[in-house]
Amino acid sequence: MSASKQIDRTGTPLVDMRDICISFGGVHAVDHVSVDLYPGEVVGLLGHNGAGKSTLIKILSGAYGKDSGDIYVNGEKVTINSPRDARAHNIETIYQTLALADNLDAASNLFLGRELVSSIGFVDDDAMEAETRKIMARLNPNFKKFKDPVSALSGGQRQSVAIARAVYFNARILIMDEPTAALGPHETQMVSELIQQLKADGIGIFLISHDIHDVMELCDRASVMKNGKLVGTVDVDDVTDDDLLGMIILGKHPSEA
Amino acid sequence: MTDTSQDTPQSAGAPTPPPAKGLMGRFLQATELDTRLLGMLGALALIWIGFHMYGALVNGFGAFLTPRNLWNLSVQTSSIGIMACGMVLVIVTRHIDLSVGSVLGFCAIVMGVTQVWFLPQLVGLEHWSIWIIAVIVGLITGTIVGAFHGYMIAYMQIPAFIVTLGGLLVWRGAAFLVARGETISPVDSTFRLLGGTPEGAVGATGSWIVGIIGVAVVVSLVFAGRKQREKHGFAQRPMWADSFIALISGAAVIGAVMLVNAYPWPRGVVRRYAEAEGITIPEGGLFISHGFAIPVLILLAVAIAMTLLMSRTRFGRYVYAIGGNPEAAALAGINTKWMTVKIFALMGFLTGLSASVASARLGSATNALGTLDELYVIAAAVIGGTSLAGGVGTIYGAILGAFVMQSLQTGMVLIGFDAAIQQVVVGSVLVLAVYLDNLYRRASK
Ligand SMILES: Nc1ncnc2c1ncn2[C@@H]1O[C@H](COP(=O)(O)OP(=O)(O)O)[C@@H](O)[C@H]1O
Ligand SMILES: [Mg+2]
Numbered sequence: 030m031s032a033s034k035q036i037d038r039t040g041t042p043l044v045d046m047r048d049i050c051i052s053f054g055g056v057h058a059v060d061h062v063s064v065d066l067y068p069g070e071v072v073g074l075l076g077h078n079g080a081g082k083s084t085l086i087k088i089l090s091g092a093y094g095k096d097s098g099d100i101y102v103n104g105e106k107v108t109i110n111s112p113r114d115a116r117a118h119n120i121e122t123i124y125q126t127l128a129l130a131d132n133l134d135a136a137s138n139l140f141l142g143r144e145l146v147s148s149i150g151f152v153d154d155d156a157m158e159a160e161t162r163k164i165m166a167r168l169n170p171n172f173k174k175f176k177d178p179v180s181a182l183s184g185g186q187r188q189s190v191a192i193a194r195a196v197y198f199n200a201r202i203l204i205m206d207e208p209t210a211a212l213g214p215h216e217t218q219m220v221s222e223l224i225q226q227l228k229a230d231g232i233g234i235f236l237i238s239h240d241i242h243d244v245m246e247l248c249d250r251a252s253v254m255k256n257g258k259l260v261g262t263v264d265v266d267d268v269t270d271d272d273l274l275g276m277i278i279l280g281k282h283p284s285e286a
Numbered sequence: 287m288t289d290t291s292q293d294t295p296q297s298a299g300a301p302t303p304p305p306a307k308g309l310m311g312r313f314l315q316a317t318e319l320d321t322r323l324l325g326m327l328g329a330l331a332l333i334w335i336g337f338h339m340y341g342a343l344v345n346g347f348g349a350f351l352t353p354r355n356l357w358n359l360s361v362q363t364s365s366i367g368i369m370a371c372g373m374v375l376v377i378v379t380r381h382i383d384l385s386v387g388s389v390l391g392f393c394a395i396v397m398g399v400t401q402v403w404f405l406p407q408l409v410g411l412e413h414w415s416i417w418i419i420a421v422i423v424g425l426i427t428g429t430i431v432g433a434f435h436g437y438m439i440a441y442m443q444i445p446a447f448i449v450t451l452g453g454l455l456v457w458r459g460a461a462f463l464v465a466r467g468e469t470i471s472p473v474d475s476t477f478r479l480l481g482g483t484p485e486g487a488v489g490a491t492g493s494w495i496v497g498i499i500g501v502a503v504v505v506s507l508v509f510a511g512r513k514q515r516e517k518h519g520f521a522q523r524p525m526w527a528d529s530f531i532a533l534i535s536g537a538a539v540i541g542a543v544m545l546v547n548a549y550p551w552p553r554g555v556v557r558r559y560a561e562a563e564g565i566t567i568p569e570g571g572l573f574i575s576h577g578f579a580i581p582v583l584i585l586l587a588v589a590i591a592m593t594l595l596m597s598r599t600r601f602g603r604y605v606y607a608i609g610g611n612p613e614a615a616a617l618a619g620i621n622t623k624w625m626t627v628k629i630f631a632l633m634g635f636l637t638g639l640s641a642s643v644a645s646a647r648l649g650s651a652t653n654a655l656g657t658l659d660e661l662y663v664i665a666a667a668v669i670g671g672t673s674l675a676g677g678v679g680t681i682y683g684a685i686l687g688a689f690v691m692q693s694l695q696t697g698m699v700l701i702g703f704d705a706a707i708q709q710v711v712v713g714s715v716l717v718l719a720v721y722l723d724n725l726y727r728r729a730s731k
Contacts, residue, residue: 092617113619128617130610132677133603141607142618144600151598159518 036070036249041104043068043202043233044120049088049098058084059095060257066202066233071224073248073265074237075277080254082237083125086204089235090122091115102202113142121200125207125237127191131180135172136161138179139194164193168223184211192223203227206237221247241273255280316527322671322726326686330693337697349700353549357576360546361482361647363685363692364581365390366659368640370666370684371592372633377667378609379629380676381439381446385453386637386663389431390656392457393641397424398470398651401477417477425638431457432634436627454660461653471650481647482579484551493577497543504535547575581643585685588636592681605629609677665712666691669719690715 042065051059059081066072074082087093089100091112100107102118109115115122129138136157144152145160158175165172169189179187188211195203205224209217224234224247238244244251245265253260253276261282263272272283314321334350342348349355369386376383401420409415435453439446479486488496508528515522551559551574559574560567578586596602607615608622616622645651670687672679694715698708 090617091619111619111621112617116619122617124617126613128611128614130607130614130677132606132610137603137607141603141615142620144603146600151594152600152603155514155518155520158520 036067038067038070040067042066042101043070043103044089044235045101045104046085046089047099047101049085049100050096051084051088051093052096057257059088061098062254062257062259063098064235064252064259064262066235068201068231068233069228070250071228071234071236071248072262073244073251074235074254075239075241075244075251075273076254076260077277081257082254083206085254086122086206086235086237089115089202090120090124090204116143116198119199119201120204121195121198121202122204123191123195123206123208125210127187129179129187129191132178134178135165135175135182135190135193138190139164139197141194143198160197161193164197165189168193168196169219185213185216188212188216192220196223196227200232203232203234204237205234207239208236209238209240209243217243241270241277244273245270253277316524317531318523318527319531321730323682323686325726326670326683326690330686330690333690333693333697337693337701341701345701350697353545355696355700357546357549357579359689359692359696360582361579362696363688364482364579364585365640365644365647366662366666366692367585367685367688368588368636368643369633369659369663370670370688371588371681372636373663373667374592374670374672374679374681374684375596375605375629376446376633377664377672377674378605378676378679379626380609380612381626381629382664382674383435383446383450383630383633384660384664385431385435385450385457386633386640387656387659387661388454388457388461389428389634389637390641390644390659391461391653392431392464393424393428393638394645394651394655395461395464395470395653396427397421397641397645398473399465401474402470402472402651412475414476416474417480420474420477421480421639421642424642425635428634428636428638428641429631430634432637433627433631435634436630439630440623440626458653458657461655465651465653467653469650469652473646473649473651477642478646478649479580480584480642481645481649482581482643484555484574484576486581486646487546487576487579488583489577490547490575491577493543493547493575496578496583497539500539501536504539505532508532543578546578549576550574551576581647584639584643588639589681589685596681601625601628606677609679611677662688662691665716669716671723673723690719 045063045065047063049059049062050057062081062085064072064074064085074086076082084093088095089109091109091114094110100109102120107114107118109118109120112122130141133141136154139161140157145156147153161175165175169186172186172189174182174186179190182190188208192208195205209220212220221243224236227234236244236248248265250262250264251268251273252262253273255277258280260276260280261284263276263283268283275281275283338348338350341350369390373383373386397420400423401416405413405416405419431453435446435449438444438449508531512522512528550556553571556567556572556574559565560572565572596605604615604620604625607618607620608625612622641656644655648655666687667679667684668674668687669690670680670683670685672684691712694712695708698711703711
């Protein structure tokens with residue numbers, strides 16, 4: 030079912046997060062967690078609400094500063110202090126909240142922080158709209174509301190803007206925080222296809238999901254978190270749905286069983 | 287991925303919006319005119335005509351729609367209008383600035399002290415450089431005060447309401463302390479021109495030059511827009527709609543020039559001028575046009591610069607993004623704290639500029655200058671459609687809002703309402719305007 034047999038994990042990983050810790054006022058949201066990701070690989074992050082999944086990936090995307098631990102990108106130790114730093118390492122993120130400015134249109138959101146400018150430094154809205162039309166034609170051909178603020182869009186349309194933003198800038202490392210949570214079955218299927226396509230392009234993906242079925246189908250490996258700690262990382266071909274469920278609920282590694 | 291709406295699939299090209307119903311609807315759709323802008327222009331026209339008719343019917347003389355009154359109205363609007371442009375950015379980013387009136391007073395006093403107490407001893411009375419140095423000092427003072435407010439709001443995380451409420455008291459008090467409560471006058475005579483006296487206006491020829499440049503810019507903007515759309519293969523507005531917009535805007539500019547040129551200098555000023563220039567005044571008197579007042583041109587320049595800033599630069603884009611979703615803006619790599627400092631610094635800069643205009647107009651600097659201005663400035667921005675919830679607001683709206691406020695004030699003075707009634711009316715209009723705006727927003731959802 031999964032393509033894990035083809036993943037070559039002998040080289041250097043795209044991303045290697047080692048021994049990451051962060052706490053918020055005494056709450057250890059992420060507690061000595063290590064995860065890694067290889068080119069063309071999809072690693073699922075599983076765990077209950079509040080397990081620390083979003084917080085962990087927000088450290089990678091530059092939204093939070095870690096308390097301790099190291100991040101390696103392509104084998105090199107990097108400092109990520111802001112979303113800009115992460116983007117500079119070709120790390121793109123689709124946030125659980127989508128992180129869209131509701132009052133701006135799709136193109137302004139897609140290029141937010143990376144606007145196309147003309148030779149005199151003015152933002153080039155027409156060029157950005159033209160680019161947005163191109164990428165949307167690929168991701169969501171039905172999308173037509175290019176002039177409206179994204180507040181006027183449906184949940185699926187908003188999601189496609191957030192996904193377009195991550196895909197447009199040639200991500201090498203893609204973080205998807207519950208990308209299908211707001212979607213219907215048909216749209217979810219489209220996201221699955223997109224993930225397969227990006228994977229084939231050699232992009233590494235961290236996929237946060239609640240849905241064990243999704244993870245079993247799309248991911249090569251799964252890392253399970255509970256109460257801020259890493260329960261373990263498993264090859265999805267080596268485990269059953271029930272094994273994963275046990276890790277999530279009981280925090281028990283299948284090898285301990 | 288795709289959404290499951292019932293729209294028929296279509297290749298990604300120009301979308302064809304559904305045809306609007308009715309003549310007006312089709313007109314609005316073709317011209318893409320902002321209905322809110324039309325609404326505000328309509329409200330302004332209603333106020334102007336209303337006051338004029340009231341004067342004509344009740345007092346036997348309609349004094350509102352005269353070149354003289356409209357010229358004065360434009361001058362009186364300038365000071366509030368300049369600050370309202372900055373307030374748009376502050377409110378769009380979900381902040382507020384209650385201190386602008388006091389900061390204006392403080393800047394005016396600092397400028398007054400500079401040009402009346404210090405500079406004449408240094409370079410001599412009425413030296414050509416005095417007004418320039420005074421204005422620069424005022425701008426720097428305002429910018430520093432604003433940046434300081436912004437720093438406390440962004441980095442010390444004190445709410446803007448509190449920081450600027452404190453500033454309202456602090457800077458008014460500081461203005462008193464700097465000059466020990468004295469009125470500082472007379473200000474430099476060149477500086478006075480910034481306030482818009484008969485001499486502080488650019489005259490008939492100057493106004494025509496401004497007007498012709500204005501028409502040229504409007505027309506070229508419309509056609510540059512067409513070219514741009516063509517380049518990217520977007521749908522064009524119909525040619526007649528673009529021509530209509532170019533024509534109406536051009537006519538408005540020409541109309542404004544003719545209006546300000548139709549207001550002559552008062553006889554006393556003409557006599558003084560003729561004596562100084564050695565001209566003999568002919569039988570019917572000498573008709574010298576005011577033309578655009580300098581403060582109005584300053585407001586115009588500020589409006590253009592701020593509109594460009596808000597709609598064409600990254601800075602402006604980030605202002606709206608922060609207002610729409612501060613968290614999303616930060617996640618997109620925007621330094622929201624530093625943006626807040628810059629926004630408040632800009633507000634301070636414009637307050638310093640406004641202080642130059644207000645104090646030049648008064649011909650002196652007093653520590654009470656600008657009292658209650660914060661309320662008029664906030665009201666102008668809000669009447670002009672700036673949403674206190676953040677994310678929404680335009681420069682032209684704020685300036686129109688300033689015109690609405692000033693028109694009400696001026697109109698009531700003209701027809702002889704006393705100050706108490708003026709306050710009741712202006713206050714009520716503010717509340718009503720926000721209510722109507724809510725209705726409009728809900729209806730257009
Ligand atoms: N900015 C923050 N301030 C305080 N606590 C936070 C913050 N972000 C996350 N947390 C806490 O960290 C824990 C992990 O949250 P999160 O990473 O969102 O979980 P998940 O995404 O796995 O559902 C929760 O207890 C949450 O309340
Ligand atoms: Mg989460």
